[in-house]
Amino acid sequence: MWKWFHQLASPPHFYRISAILSPWLAIPGLIMIAYAAWQGLFVVPMDYQQGDAFRIIYVHVPSAYLSMMAYMIMATSGAIGLIWRLKLSHAVAAAAAPIGAGFTFLALCTGSIWGRPMWGTWWEWGDPRMMSELILLFLYFGYMALRSSIDDTTKADKASAVLALVGIVNVVIVHFSVEWWSSLHQGQTVFKKGTMDADMRIPLLIMLVGFTLLFGSMLLRRIRTEVLYRERRTRWVREMILSPEGGA
Amino acid sequence: MNRKRENEVQSEIPGIFTGLAATAKRDLLLAWKRPGDVLNPLFFFAMVCTLFPLAIGPSAEQLEFSGPGVLWVAALLATLLSLNSLFISDFEDGSLDQLLVSPQPLPILVLGKTLAHWLTSGLPLVFVSPILAVTYRMPLSVVGVMMLTLGLGTISLSLLGSIGAALTVGLHRGTALLSLLILPLAMPIMILGANAVSLAASNDIYSTGIWALGAYAIASLSLAPYATAAALRISNE
Numbered sequence: 001m002w003k004w005f006h007q008l009a010s011p012p013h014f015y016r017i018s019a020i021l022s023p024w025l026a027i028p029g030l031i032m033i034a035y036a037a038w039q040g041l042f043v044v045p046m047d048y049q050q051g052d053a054f055r056i057i058y059v060h061v062p063s064a065y066l067s068m069m070a071y072m073i074m075a076t077s078g079a080i081g082l083i084w085r086l087k088l089s090h091a092v093a094a095a096a097a098p099i100g101a102g103f104t105f106l107a108l109c110t111g112s113i114w115g116r117p118m119w120g121t122w123w124e125w126g127d128p129r130m131m132s133e134l135i136l137l138f139l140y141f142g143y144m145a146l147r148s149s150i151d152d153t154t155k156a157d158k159a160s161a162v163l164a165l166v167g168i169v170n171v172v173i174v175h176f177s178v179e180w181w182s183s184l185h186q187g188q189t190v191f192k193k194g195t196m197d198a199d200m201r202i203p204l205l206i207m208l209v210g211f212t213l214l215f216g217s218m219l220l221r222r223i224r225t226e227v228l229y230r231e232r233r234t235r236w237v238r239e240m241i242l243s244p245e246g247g248a
Numbered sequence: 249m250n251r252k253r254e255n256e257v258q259s260e261i262p263g264i265f266t267g268l269a270a271t272a273k274r275d276l277l278l279a280w281k282r283p284g285d286v287l288n289p290l291f292f293f294a295m296v297c298t299l300f301p302l303a304i305g306p307s308a309e310q311l312e313f314s315g316p317g318v319l320w321v322a323a324l325l326a327t328l329l330s331l332n333s334l335f336i337s338d339f340e341d342g343s344l345d346q347l348l349v350s351p352q353p354l355p356i357l358v359l360g361k362t363l364a365h366w367l368t369s370g371l372p373l374v375f376v377s378p379i380l381a382v383t384y385r386m387p388l389s390v391v392g393v394m395m396l397t398l399g400l401g402t403i404s405l406s407l408l409g410s411i412g413a414a415l416t417v418g419l420h421r422g423t424a425l426l427s428l429l430i431l432p433l434a435m436p437i438m439i440l441g442a443n444a445v446s447l448a449a450s451n452d453i454y455s456t457g458i459w460a461l462g463a464y465a466i467a468s469l470s471l472a473p474y475a476t477a478a479a480l481r482i483s484n485e
Contacts (some may be wrong), residue, residue: 111462138432145428149419158482159415165427166411170433173464174379177436200468 009088012236017172022220029213032206047200053117056110058204062211064107069134070215071098074143075168078161088223090157091230093164094147095222099215101140108133118238128178137176139167153230255452267352271360272367278337279368286368289330290376296322297380308385315384316394316445320438322380323373323398324405328427328434330369333407335417335480344417348484355473358480362410362473370402386449393448393458397441400461404437406464407472414479437464 007013040058047054077092111130112122124130146163150156231237279286300318304310338344347357374395381391412430416422444457 135432135435138428142429142432145425146415149416149421149425155482155485159479162411162475162479162482163415166408166433169471170436173436174432177439177460180460181439 002004009071009086011088011231011234012240014088015224015227015240016207018220018224022217022224025215025220026212028071029210029217032210033214035208036203036207042206044200044203050118053114056114058207060107060110060114061204062208063103064133065208066211066215067100067104067107067133067241069212070103071136071139071164071168074100074220075164078157078164081157082161087230088227090161091223091226092219093161094157095219095226097140097144097147099222100216101137102146103215104133104137104140108137128175128181131178132171132175135178139171143167250478256446264353264356267350268360268363270354271347271357272364275361275364278368279364285330285333286372289326289369290372292329293322293326293376296325296381297384298299305391312449315381315386316390316449317442318384318443319377319381319394320398320401320445323377323402325430326373327369327402327405327409328430330365330415331406331430332423332426334365334410334413336413336422339417339484344480344484348481354477354480358410358414358476359473362406362476365410366406370399370406372460373402374399390445390448393454394445396458397444397450397461400458400465401437401441403465404461404468405434405467407435407476408433411472411478411479414476414483417480417483440464
């Protein structure tokens, strides 16, 4: 088990494994997303309160969940990189940030599109979840800005890992402070989520798994390019590229 | 033999509080010699507070309502402005390297620098804020609450900001980047501070905000110096 783990952490080995793994995540992921989207858009009955508008939940919830998961992955792999000096885990952190920012943006967009018919406004400053998500987006921006403004890769890796760790302590505080702040302005106007009907929930669960698989595949692909770029001066990359297969 | 000598060297090193006091004293002395560094953020603070009535109109009701928020935003921005110079001059003249190779624990030295920063940026803000608060028609009882929140909040801001300053030291484009890094992290402090003052202004219970700010200050006091020290070591590899 440990040997396998250590092998995986070596860039050439990871590069080979991930090539095999990536489509195995992507294809089932896409099939699940397609199935759940069809279910969610055409099969699931209309919500008695929200009409058809609730159907955006099938994109909104998975992207909101992945926006946080990507941050967790980014911070955890940054910490692993700092502590055990694994080169690969810094590549994971670097690869996770843009995807996480993308999902955060998607969650905000779908949220505001959903908010328009439900609350009558594109943007509700008083909603704690919207505020936390927006601050999360800013944290991603700061992280990526720091990474891109340090030329030396090792230094950028470590500095951004420290930032991600400081950020993760803060995410919790942000969440509570925003919650406290919004409770001053108004009661929780956000509809209380009652029990969801199984007809609605099962496509959502399938969507969640599908999004996660697709995210995993995207992450692997980004890590692969990251690894390739970082290892561009090593022998294995040169040998692979010069080999007859061209290193696909 | 070697070990014994090491012990002897160890015993010659002064205690950690000497290091803390020395770095703080040095930075305070530097600030005293260059008062502009202390005064400019204060002028900036006053000017931002002047901008708001000009932009949103001088109606007393509106000013009274927006006062706590405006003062807090201005204080946050003024602190950010002063944070940039926290390590930069030490980085340029090489004294930062001296801190890094010093046998004293780096977090403690960093704490000394941050303490000096708070004394020269946060504390003056606390004392200038009542003048501006009164122009915003804030009642005197609320002014006390505001000074308390600003005092506690700027401690956390200085400490949190020192992490950002350490991460961006030696980078060109540092100023804009520092704001980008620190603002999202500093938002909770501003939320807690400004809302406690607003609550006090409307005769509501405001102690939650004060306690939370105090907790934040204690947590950052105990954790931030380590992060700053780690960041400084990374930036100066």
